[in-house]
Amino acid sequence: MKAKFFTLALLLSVIPAGQVLAGEDKLDLQLSTTYERFTLPHNEKMGMANVRLSEFFGDYFNYGLESFTAVDGQRGGFITIGVHAGLNYPISQRLSIDSGLSVGAGGGRGGYVLSGGGLMLRAHTGLKLSFPTGKLGMGVSHVSFPKKGAIESSQAYISYSRPFTLTGKRGITFNNTARIENSTLRHGDRKILQFSLVTRSVMANNKVLKDSSATTFQEDFKMLGVRIRTHLSDTWFTQFETVGGGGGNSAGYMHLLAGAGARRSINKNLSVYGALSFGGGGGGGVPTGGGLLLDGSAGVQYLFPNSFFVDVSASKFLSASTNFSNTTLNLNIGYQLGTPRLAGKGGTDELLGYPIRIRAVQQSYKGTHPNWRNRPSLAVDNLGFQIDYFLSPNAFLTGHAIGAWGGSAGAYMTGLVGMGVHKELLGNFFVEAEGLVGVAGGGGLKVGDGAVGQVNIGIGYQFTPNLSGMVSAGKIKSFDADFEADVLGVSLNYNLTPFF
Numbered sequence: 001m002k003a004k005f006f007t008l009a010l011l012l013s014v015i016p017a018g019q020v021l022a023g024e025d026k027l028d029l030q031l032s033t034t035y036e037r038f039t040l041p042h043n044e045k046m047g048m049a050n051v052r053l054s055e056f057f058g059d060y061f062n063y064g065l066e067s068f069t070a071v072d073g074q075r076g077g078f079i080t081i082g083v084h085a086g087l088n089y090p091i092s093q094r095l096s097i098d099s100g101l102s103v104g105a106g107g108g109r110g111g112y113v114l115s116g117g118g119l120m121l122r123a124h125t126g127l128k129l130s131f132p133t134g135k136l137g138m139g140v141s142h143v144s145f146p147k148k149g150a151i152e153s154s155q156a157y158i159s160y161s162r163p164f165t166l167t168g169k170r171g172i173t174f175n176n177t178a179r180i181e182n183s184t185l186r187h188g189d190r191k192i193l194q195f196s197l198v199t200r201s202v203m204a205n206n207k208v209l210k211d212s213s214a215t216t217f218q219e220d221f222k223m224l225g226v227r228i229r230t231h232l233s234d235t236w237f238t239q240f241e242t243v244g245g246g247g248g249n250s251a252g253y254m255h256l257l258a259g260a261g262a263r264r265s266i267n268k269n270l271s272v273y274g275a276l277s278f279g280g281g282g283g284g285g286v287p288t289g290g291g292l293l294l295d296g297s298a299g300v301q302y303l304f305p306n307s308f309f310v311d312v313s314a315s316k317f318l319s320a321s322t323n324f325s326n327t328t329l330n331l332n333i334g335y336q337l338g339t340p341r342l343a344g345k346g347g348t349d350e351l352l353g354y355p356i357r358i359r360a361v362q363q364s365y366k367g368t369h370p371n372w373r374n375r376p377s378l379a380v381d382n383l384g385f386q387i388d389y390f391l392s393p394n395a396f397l398t399g400h401a402i403g404a405w406g407g408s409a410g411a412y413m414t415g416l417v418g419m420g421v422h423k424e425l426l427g428n429f430f431v432e433a434e435g436l437v438g439v440a441g442g443g444g445l446k447v448g449d450g451a452v453g454q455v456n457i458g459i460g461y462q463f464t465p466n467l468s469g470m471v472s473a474g475k476i477k478s479f480d481a482d483f484e485a486d487v488l489g490v491s492l493n494y495n496l497t498p499f500f
Helices: 002-013 110-113
Strands: 025-039 045-057 062-070 079-090 095-107 117-131 134-142 151-169 178-183 192-204 221-231 237-243 256-267 272-280 294-301 306-321 325-337 347-351 356-367 381-391 395-406 415-425 428-440 451-464 466-480 484-500
Touching: 002 151, 025 062, 025 294, 045 079, 062 095, 062 256, 079 117, 079 381, 079 395, 095 110, 095 134, 095 381, 117 151, 178 221, 192 237, 221 272, 221 415, 221 428, 237 272, 237 415, 237 428, 272 466, 294 325, 356 395, 395 428, 415 451, 428 466, 451 484
Parallel strands: none
Antiparallel strands: 025 045, 025 151, 045 062, 062 079, 079 095, 095 117, 095 395, 117 134, 134 151, 151 484, 178 347, 192 221, 192 325, 221 237, 237 256, 256 272, 272 294, 294 306, 306 325, 356 381, 356 484, 381 395, 395 415, 415 428, 428 451, 451 466, 466 484
16 A cells, blocks of 8 residues: 555656746645545455645635545446545644545445446545655545445545645736746756647557456457656656547446656757556456556657647556556647747747636536437536636637536546537627537446537626636437437636746
8 A cells, every 4th residue: 555655646746836927816726635445335345546746725724626536455447537626724834734625526436336326525634744745644534425336435535735836816817928037947947748649549459358358358459548748857747647448349448547757859849758657447348456556658749830749658557456458559639738838039948828717517417319328317416626728808719528427427527528619698608519429327327338429509708807707518328339419518617827
């Protein structure tokens, strides 16, 4: 347990603290990880790792997005996503009380029996000790799945948190630069983020049996998802990836991986790299055991002058607790933020601002096909988050991840990517439309191989420069099966323009 937790903590510890620019907002953020073991029926243990991104407000409070994934036990693929609110109250210079409440959705291996409708509630309280490189915590948590789930568990946890600052403006703005007076930034010190669409083709070891089967072997399958990569310098980077299964009878598979790597530039546009990642995943019958996964990759990336890039790589992908071991071929298409850094005048450096919106999303599915799921035709309620990057005032790239919390569909999850259009109306009102494609599975919804598409149209209101709300209607449909549903959604949206 300790080895798994401190490996996660090591990755978080390399996040730079950031440099605040003159005349801009200081965004106080924190990236943290937690490890604990849920007790399941019959005294079965399931080790769960958590990754959380939070923003502080006021002196003591924080809120953010998070995900839990199984990494130990027998339930690889048990994953939840959701939101979190917390309180951190100092009792001395280095020691503080830490408490919080999480609301999540999802499930996985064990499906409806374990997670019920999929709603997860978790509360924790403990202590945090501050060090120059972060905060180490421990305490007690309680988790339950109140929508007829079988999990009700109290346990100890350990945590590691890395506070950092991000320079930006609250609200979405365009054509902005921010200056660092008398900067000593070198070329390799600039902040670079890469967002990309990930496609993976898994060439499975055909001697590995599928999960819970004595006769069926694991087939080749495909994955679709997103990757975020942060450049720490010209050489080193960290990355995070989430993907789902979309072919090869592995609908319902999902994994979350975090890692680090090194790159070497061949010329201005071309580079090669190697990376090592780990995390949790499973589902869809893929035999990942307790869920802990390792992935080593090598690849080549070409960056176009307009900041789009193409990335091709091969990787060795394996489970730490079973004989599931595969080669994957990967194609990433993405966009790089933070390049180029602009050279300012008079001893200044100028960084570019990139408008981003983060949405906390509730969506309800109402089936429009009589055979859309294999349980009673209840509406399915889902919770998750969506991230939008605005290319212009009227167009944005988008990706979302949601999981079921109601409608007897625990373990249903979907990840989609796409594009949208945005149009201002009278006053603070606006309208949007978006189209997305991706993968889905679990919860008894008949998604076939897992590939789905969704369209939405919505109307919203801008309450403040950084906060808006929106209601939407749409449709989601499987490309090769009977899953088809109308979608009603509501979201609370946070707008900001970080500088890189």
